[in-house]
Amino acid sequence: MGLAITDFPMLADFLHVWGLAVADFFRPMGIDFPPANWSLGSI
Template sequence: MISSIREDFPLAADAIHVWALSIADFFRDFGIDFPPADWGLF
């Protein structure tokens, strides 16, 4: 069976998700909207 990082390491996946969205929020101030706000691992 193939598992995902979300299933094997839920705390790490949450940390990566929060970190990535905080970086994206920083760039939204400059008009760069990638990844979209609803992007995520879930």
């Protein structure tokens, strides 16, 4: 069986926070990706 990001919750949390922090940096420039409601719960 393959490994999934959900098998490593601390890594998933780190990537989630990092991704949203990067997105927040670019939002004032009009770049809105990923959307603010992006989360692991949506996959």
